[in-house]
Amino acid sequence: MFFNGPPMAYGFEDCDNGYVTDTHFIIPNKARWVVTYTTPMPKEMYRTAPSGVCYAANMSRYRLNQEPMACVQKFLLGLGYQGLQFAPWPNGICPSPAVATLPSL
Secondary structure, three states: OOOOOOOOEEEEEOOOOOEEOOOEEEEEOOOOOOOOOOOOOOHHHHOOOOOHHHHHHHHHHHHHHHHHHHHHHHHHHHOOOOOOOOOOOOOOOOOHHHHHHOOOO
C-alpha cells in the first residue's frame, strides 16, 4: 500500500488550469512559479525514534497541514492563480522533501 495512494505520473498540457486524474497530475504549460511553505513538527518528540511518540510527531504535521493548505489555496485563488496542492494525499502533487529541497528551504 502506498502512503500517498498509487504512483502518479506528471503531465504538462496547454490548458488553463491544472487537474488530477486517477493516474496523472496535469500541470499547465503556462505555470511559472512554485510557492512553498513549511508546517512545523515537534522536534523533541521526533528525536525519540523509534517510538510511538516519534510517529505521532511526524503525523501531526500532516494533520496540521490541512488548514494552511486550504488557506493558501484560497489566497492564491483570490489573486487569480491556481494552487496545485491536491488533497487527499498529504504531499499533494510533490513529495515534501522535494518541495523543501528545490527552493532551498
